[in-house]
Amino acid sequence: MKVLGLIVEYNPMHNGHLYHLKEAKKIVNPDFTVAVMSGNFCQRGEPAIVNKFARTLMALKNGIDIVFELPTVFALQDAGGFAFGAISILNNLKIITDLVFGSESNDIKFLKKIAEILYTQPKDFDHYFKKELKKGYSYPNARKFALQNFLKLDKDTLQKIEKSNDILGIEYIFSLLKINSKIRFHTIKRIGSNYNDPNLKSTISSATAIRNAIKNNINFSQSLPKNSFEILSKEIEEGRGPIFLEAFEPFVLPYLRKLKRNDLEKIYGFKEGLDVRFIEAANKAGDINEFLELVKAKRFTYSRIRRLIFYSIFNFNKDIIEASNEYGPQYFRILGFTKKGQELLSIIKKYVDRPLISTASNYKKVLEKILKDTEKEWNVIPKLYLQQFEMDINASNIYTFFYPNKNQRKAGMDFRKPVIIE
Amino acid sequence: MKVLGLIVEYNPMHNGHLYHLKEAKKIVNPDFTVAVMSGNFCQRGEPAIVNKFARTLMALKNGIDIVFELPTVFALQDAGGFAFGAISILNNLKIITDLVFGSESNDIKFLKKIAEILYTQPKDFDHYFKKELKKGYSYPNARKFALQNFLKLDKDTLQKIEKSNDILGIEYIFSLLKINSKIRFHTIKRIGSNYNDPNLKSTISSATAIRNAIKNNINFSQSLPKNSFEILSKEIEEGRGPIFLEAFEPFVLPYLRKLKRNDLEKIYGFKEGLDVRFIEAANKAGDINEFLELVKAKRFTYSRIRRLIFYSIFNFNKDIIEASNEYGPQYFRILGFTKKGQELLSIIKKYVDRPLISTASNYKKVLEKILKDTEKEWNVIPKLYLQQFEMDINASNIYTFFYPNKNQRKAGMDFRKPVIIE
Numbered sequence: 001m002k003v004l005g006l007i008v009e010y011n012p013m014h015n016g017h018l019y020h021l022k023e024a025k026k027i028v029n030p031d032f033t034v035a036v037m038s039g040n041f042c043q044r045g046e047p048a049i050v051n052k053f054a055r056t057l058m059a060l061k062n063g064i065d066i067v068f069e070l071p072t073v074f075a076l077q078d079a080g081g082f083a084f085g086a087i088s089i090l091n092n093l094k095i096i097t098d099l100v101f102g103s104e105s106n107d108i109k110f111l112k113k114i115a116e117i118l119y120t121q122p123k124d125f126d127h128y129f130k131k132e133l134k135k136g137y138s139y140p141n142a143r144k145f146a147l148q149n150f151l152k153l154d155k156d157t158l159q160k161i162e163k164s165n166d167i168l169g170i171e172y173i174f175s176l177l178k179i180n181s182k183i184r185f186h187t188i189k190r191i192g193s194n195y196n197d198p199n200l201k202s203t204i205s206s207a208t209a210i211r212n213a214i215k216n217n218i219n220f221s222q223s224l225p226k227n228s229f230e231i232l233s234k235e236i237e238e239g240r241g242p243i244f245l246e247a248f249e250p251f252v253l254p255y256l257r258k259l260k261r262n263d264l265e266k267i268y269g270f271k272e273g274l275d276v277r278f279i280e281a282a283n284k285a286g287d288i289n290e291f292l293e294l295v296k297a298k299r300f301t302y303s304r305i306r307r308l309i310f311y312s313i314f315n316f317n318k319d320i321i322e323a324s325n326e327y328g329p330q331y332f333r334i335l336g337f338t339k340k341g342q343e344l345l346s347i348i349k350k351y352v353d354r355p356l357i358s359t360a361s362n363y364k365k366v367l368e369k370i371l372k373d374t375e376k377e378w379n380v381i382p383k384l385y386l387q388q389f390e391m392d393i394n395a396s397n398i399y400t401f402f403y404p405n406k407n408q409r410k411a412g413m414d415f416r417k418p419v420i421i422e
Numbered sequence: 423m424k425v426l427g428l429i430v431e432y433n434p435m436h437n438g439h440l441y442h443l444k445e446a447k448k449i450v451n452p453d454f455t456v457a458v459m460s461g462n463f464c465q466r467g468e469p470a471i472v473n474k475f476a477r478t479l480m481a482l483k484n485g486i487d488i489v490f491e492l493p494t495v496f497a498l499q500d501a502g503g504f505a506f507g508a509i510s511i512l513n514n515l516k517i518i519t520d521l522v523f524g525s526e527s528n529d530i531k532f533l534k535k536i537a538e539i540l541y542t543q544p545k546d547f548d549h550y551f552k553k554e555l556k557k558g559y560s561y562p563n564a565r566k567f568a569l570q571n572f573l574k575l576d577k578d579t580l581q582k583i584e585k586s587n588d589i590l591g592i593e594y595i596f597s598l599l600k601i602n603s604k605i606r607f608h609t610i611k612r613i614g615s616n617y618n619d620p621n622l623k624s625t626i627s628s629a630t631a632i633r634n635a636i637k638n639n640i641n642f643s644q645s646l647p648k649n650s651f652e653i654l655s656k657e658i659e660e661g662r663g664p665i666f667l668e669a670f671e672p673f674v675l676p677y678l679r680k681l682k683r684n685d686l687e688k689i690y691g692f693k694e695g696l697d698v699r700f701i702e703a704a705n706k707a708g709d710i711n712e713f714l715e716l717v718k719a720k721r722f723t724y725s726r727i728r729r730l731i732f733y734s735i736f737n738f739n740k741d742i743i744e745a746s747n748e749y750g751p752q753y754f755r756i757l758g759f760t761k762k763g764q765e766l767l768s769i770i771k772k773y774v775d776r777p778l779i780s781t782a783s784n785y786k787k788v789l790e791k792i793l794k795d796t797e798k799e800w801n802v803i804p805k806l807y808l809q810q811f812e813m814d815i816n817a818s819n820i821y822t823f824f825y826p827n828k829n830q831r832k833a834g835m836d837f838r839k840p841v842i843i844e
Contacts, residue, residue, distance in 0.1 A: 250672040254823045257833055258735065258816060283819060286828030313680065394680060397705060401676045406708030411679055 003344070004030035005096040005183065006064070007086040007172070009038045009207070011048050013058035013228045016191070016204045021063050023188045024100035032344045034096060035064045036086045037335065038075035039392055040399040043082045045306025047248065047399055049211050050232055050241040053417050056336040058228040060422035065341035067420075068093075069333040071388045072314065072395045073324045076307050078139070081325055083171035084178070088328030091181040094351040095344070099176075099185045103169050105160035106189035114147060114161055115173035125150040138299045140167060165190055179328075214242045239405020245306065247402040249288040252309050256282030259312070267311050268321040272299065274308060314395060320387045330385035331366075333392070334358040336420030353379040360414040363389045425766070426452035427518040427605065428486070429508040429594070431460045431629070433470050435480035435650045438613070438626045443485050445610045446522035454766045456518060457486045458508045459757065460497035461814055462821040465504045467728025469670065469821055471633050472663040475839050476653050478758040482844035483649040487763035489842075490515075491755040493810045494736065494817045495746045498729050500561070503747055505593035506600070510750030513603040516773040517766070521598075521607045525591050527582035528611035536569060536583055537595035547572040560721045562589060587612055636664045661827020667728065669824040671710040674731050678704030681734070689733050690743040694721065696730060736817060742809045752807035753788075755814070756780040758842030775801040782836040785811045 004024055010017060025033065037059065039052045048055065056067040074085025090096045103111065117125055128149045132142035148158050160166055169187060176183060191204060200209045205223040213220035214236075221229050235241040256278055264275040274295070281294035295305045310316070331354055337345060349356060353376070355366045367385055370378045397411035426446055432439060447455065459481065461474045470477065478489040496507025512518045525533065539547055550571045554564035570580050582588055591609060598605060613626060622631045627645040635642035636658075643651050657663040678700055686697040696717070703716035717727045732738070753776055759767060771778060775798070777788045789807055792800040819833035 247672075250669075250824070251676045254673045254735075254820045255677065257819045257823060258737075283833035286831035290828075313676075315680070397679045398676045401679060402672070406712075409708035411705035 001032075001095070002028055002030045002097045003095050004028045004033045005090040005093075005099045006033065006035045007070075007083075007090070007099075007101065007168075008035050008059070009042050009048070010035075010055045010059055011038070011042050011207050012050060012055065012210065012224065012232050013062060014205060014207060014210055014224045016206070018062055018225050018228075019191065019204065020100075020102055020188055024186075025063070027100060027186050027188070028098040030098065032065045032340065033063060034066045034068065034090070034093065034341075034344070035059055036068045036070050036089045039069045039072055040396055041072055041076050041310060043075060043077070043079075043307075044303050045076065045308070045310060046245045047243045047402065049214065049243060050235040051396075051399065051413065052335055053413075053420055054231050054235045054240070056420045057422065058225075058231050060336050060338050060341075060420060061227040061231070062225055064338075065344060066337040067335045069335050069392065071324075071329050071331075071333070072391045073316065073321060073388050074329065076310050076314075076316070077321070077325075078304065078307070079168050079171045080174070081321075083168060084175045084325060085329055087172055087175035087181065087183075088179065089332060091176075091179055091183060092328070092352065092354060093332065093348055095348055096183055099172065099183050100188060101169050101172055101185070102165045102190045103187035104163035104166050104190050106187050107160055108185070108187045110157070110160055111166060111169050111187070112173055115170045115177060117147065117150065118143075118170065118174050119177045122150070133299075136297075136299050138301050138304070140301070141299075211242070211244075215244060238408065240400075240403050240408050243399065243402055246288055248309075251398075251402075252288065252313060253282050253285060253291060255313055256309075264312060266317050267308075268316045268318045269304075269308050269311055274300065278308065278312070313398070314391060316391075320384070320391070323381070323384050324388060327381055327384060330354055330380050330388050331363075332356045333360070333389075334419055336422060338422050342421075353377065355380065355385075357389075358419040360389075360393070423454075423517070424450055424452045424519045425517050426450045426455040427512040427515075427521045428455065428457045429492075429505075429512070429521075429523065429590075430457050430481070431464050431470070432457075432477045432481055433460070433464050433629050434472060434477065434632065434646065434654050435484060436627065436629060436632055436646045438628070440484055440647050440650075441613065441626065442522075442524055442610055446608070447485070449522060449608050449610070450520040452520065454487045454762065455485060456488045456490065456512070456515065456763075456766070457481055458490045458492050458511045461491045461494055462818055463494055463498050463732060465497060465499070465501075465729075466725050467498065467730070467732060468667045469665045469824065471636065471665060472654055472657040473818075473821065473835065474757055475835075475842055476657045476662070478842045479844065480647075480650040480653050482758050482760050482763075482842060483653070484647055486760075487766060488759040489757045491757050491814065493746075493751050493753075493755070494813045495738070495743060495810050496751065498732050498736075498738070499743070499747075500726065500729070501590050501593045502596070503743075505590060506597045506747060507751055509594055509597035509603065509605075510601065511754060513598070513601055513605060514750070514774065514776060515754065515770055517770055518605050521594065521605050522610060523591050523594055523607070524587045524612045525609035526585035526588050526612050528609050529582055530607070530609045532579070532582055533588060533591050533609070534595055537592045537599060539569065539572070540565075540592065540596050541599045544572070555721075558720050560723050560726070562723070563721075633664070633666075637666060660830065662822075662825050662830050665821065665824055668710055670731075673820075673824075674710065674735060675704050675707060675713060677735055678731075686734060688739050689730075690738045690740045691726075691730050691733055696722065700730065700734070735820070736813060738813075742806070742813070745803070745806050746810060749803055749806060752776055752802050752810050753785075754778045755782070755811075756841055758844060760844050764843075775799065777802065777807075779811075780841040782811075782815070 040048050042048050059067050068089055070086050074081055128146035132145045144161055200213050203222055210220050210223050261275050264270045277295050281291050285291035285294055292302055292305055357363060367382055393414050396413045400413050401409050403409050462470050464470050481489050490511055492508050496503055550568035554567045566583055622635050625644055632642050632645050683697050686692045699717050703713050707713035707716055714724055714727055779785055789804055815836050818835045822835050823831050825831050
């Protein structure tokens with residue numbers, strides 16, 4: 001049996017994603033296809049354009065058999081944390097045989113070589129890396145230049161580790177190495193626009209371009225599969241979207257104004273003076289974009305700054321994130337599945353040693369049950385399980401408050417909305 | 423020398439306030455007139471329509487000689503806490519001889535009698551009071567019915583302790599008794615509309631009616647002195663107002679959604695199950711008015727609920743409020759003065775044993791200086807002084823974020839804006 005695993009955000013699911021999915025199936029020829037997907041907040045440090053259930057439906061209608069939620073504590077991390085969370089889920093499901101990810105370079109050997117260097121950390125490389133960090137470069141840039149020096153890369157080869165998908169790909173391989181996974185991995189050359197390309201193309205556009213088109217009321221229907229477009233349109237019509245970072249402005253900025261430096265001390269990621277920069281910028285800025293500009297510096301990417309905003313409002317405490325980055329996701333939250341996916345779920349159920357959760361309101365009962373279970377050994381840290389799950393619930397409760405339609409804002413989406421069966 | 427003291431909010435300063443001021447001067451015939459005024463948040467639990475400096479200018483242009491800020495920890499309390507803070511300032515200035523306050527009943531003997539009962543707490547009264555509270559009445563209502571039973575009041579007399587100004591008046595007298603003040607007090611019968619009357623009248627309208635008119639774009643110029651109207655109009659033109667509670671909705675409700683019950687445990691006033699009610703209502707409500715309706719119950723007034731919203735976002739911790747209600751305001755923050763007021767300030771300076779602050783950015787230096795002072799004994803609790811002052815600064819920083827004009831939102835108003843000299 002072959003099971004294809006994908007790591008996605010589908011924010012929203014567009015033609016490029018559909019192409020990727022079809023090509024991945026051509027490579028692997030799987031019996032089943034499983035996706036791990038970000039929930040209501042994405043790796044760029046932004047709220048998803050529509051909620052996770054709508055995006056799950058897009059996935060199921062287009063050929064994914066089961067969608068698992070990547071817990072918020074991973075979805076909102078940098079490429080490394082994001083990759084580790086997603087790879088941990090895929091590996092711990094025990095039945096995934098192949099992973100396919102998009103790549104600008106499509107040079108899998110090279111990506112693997114890089115991941116191995118990062119994993120084994122040869123002394124010389126580490127020396128270069130620290131030197132670049134000292135120069136004030138951001139973490140990804142410092143790593144890039146260190147690799148350049150360590151491997152004596154020419155400019156063309158260097159490009160292969162500069163693009164978003166390649167960077168994520170290296171982290172996927174790194175995490176597979178780290179947890180000693182047997183999952184095979186393959187790449188697909190990304191076609192069409194770049195991940196961050198802000199402009200709408202004819203049929204293959206980036207998710208960024210599509211979100212911009214929605215924001216600016218430009219027709220984007222040609223960029224999405226019809227069913228995905230319909231789901232998105234319904235969400236917007238009923239006032240559950242579109243959600244942009246800007247909506248969070250009157251929450252985030254006054255919230256940061258009320259913090260003191262030691263309030264941010266407990267929060268993950270506020271190092272290198274970012275605590276002071278955040279509070280000072282919040283006190284100066286009149287809007288969220290001015291805030292981002294004020295915090296921005298050579299060593300901090302915009303994505304990192306945006307993610308940190310959510311770390312502060314969601315209380316991303318260091319202890320939770322550090323434990324999460326050591327022990328991985330403590331549950332498999334099922335957002336939706338197809339009939340075919342249901343067959344696979346009954347197989348998965350036999351093998352997993354962390355709970356499969358399809359009814360979120362049962363999350364405490366599920367924990368109680370496995371703690372009493374004498375027949376099976378479960379690999380769950382109770383405290384971390386609760387922390388991760390409650391972070392997801394809280395993230396949804398805050399996300400839904402920013403729905404344009406006031407009548408849709410009620411909290412508790414995770415408890416009310418049943419798993420999507422398609 | 424006679425110095426008239428007034429306790430005001432001027433939100434905004436209107437014809438009724440001007441009438442009150444003139445009548446008060448007729449009664450007292452003072453050499454100087456001093457006002458204690460709420461800052462950027464008012465006793466109804468709402469942001470002021472325009473900031474404290476604009477409202478100070480209104481006061482100075484209309485016959486007040488010095489405006490002192492009532493610290494936020496008092497301005498946002500119920501009638502008792504509000505009165506205690508304001509009376510403490512007036513009394514501790516050492517030079518106030520007379521207090522005049524508005525009264526619906528204008529029956530000063532009766533108000534004094536009530537205040538004395540509340541101050542001496544006869545056993546029988548206390549018995550009635552507890553009985554009414556048990557029935558589920560709000561604090562002011564329970565007190566009203568207890569007084570009714572204790573004094574065997576008829577309906578007409580009962581009315582005298584039901585109106586906002588009379589309720590505040592009783593608290594002013596109560597606080598004067600409590601601190602054994604020698605300030606004489608007088609009442610003026612309120613004319614025109616009731617404090618809470620929502621409708622605009624010809625020339626004397628309530629501040630509530632005027633704020634509603636501003637919200638609904640109804641002409642209200644006839645209700646304000648010309649200079650007050652001009653100041654208000656300038657604030658609105660330049661985008662520093664008007665500010666309504668609704669502006670705080672996308673801050674307050676997601677903020678409450680992220681709280682847990684034990685986060686509210688430290689906050690003042692969250693008793694009688696209000697912690698649970700607040701969190702549940704925030705999770706259900708799609709807007710601030712729905713939130714207020716959901717929390718509302720017989721024993722909780724809307725004003726109290728609104729005040730509690732700000733207690734939670736400003737971290738009105740129990741220890742700060744309880745200490746404040748015991749020791750009073752730790753400083754006299756001067757918001758503005760006239761030339762005449764300046765003369766009085768030089769006299770006040772000689773007598774006070776708590777610092778007079780006209781340059782807010784000096785607040786730490788001022789404290790250091792008095793701690794080292796060997797010539798004079800200062801009556802200041804350093805920790806409480808800092809807590810109260812920093813609460814005012816923080817309240818301004820959050821208030822100004824909600825200015826309609828993004829370019830005006832920069833924090834630090836208290837440090838940038840010089841004291842108003844008129």
